[in-house]
Amino acid sequence: QKEVEQDPGPLSVPEGAIVSLNCTYSNSAFQYFMWYRQYSRKGPELLMYTYSSGNKEDGRFTAQVDKSSKYISLFIRDSQPSDSATYLCAMSVGNSGNTPLVFGKGTRLSVIA
């Protein structure tokens, strides 16, 4: 079983839609969960960071972690064409500078005006 699974899409939605992006993982040692956004020909940039189970909201973005199900989600409300990008989930077992991030494959999102 792969460590982090993410549906690669592509996902195409109309402007204003609510978008739900998901990842599952197999390693119960993961404690820190992140969502990165990657525009074409750019490096990933951090969107959301959460620790342990629960919800975290930042503007139009909500990150959700369910450790019992080993499932994380990112919700985007009122999606905009500028949200069109690849969204990568990432997780780690610790938060020290040495700890590697393990990424999902990324979901490619297109928001159509």
Next chain:
Amino acid sequence: EPEVTQTPSHQVTQMGQEVILRCVPISNHLYFYWYRQILGQKVEFLVSFYNNEISEKSEIFDDQFSVERPDGSNFTLKIRSTKLEDSAMYFCASSSRDRNTGELFFGEGSRLTVL
């Protein structure tokens, strides 16, 4: 806004040649990383570097790979004898001492094509 810069943006090389990819991390950051992304695949961790030494490395980071911080500003990844399967986008990243935000700052990547 401070950013991580990488050169070259694209390098084409012949199999067996040595390649050096260069990165200038954000100036007050202390942790430095290389990740790579083979086309259509996941972003994969290669190595982390702190206090002038490797702190973690993955199975991918074998004896063909090395990293160096030669002058206090640059951070380089060397591949000694490139293979076809080394073709990928290589991302440099850096982070501050406090990783509690989980934030790695990534460069735009160096695309390596091995022929």
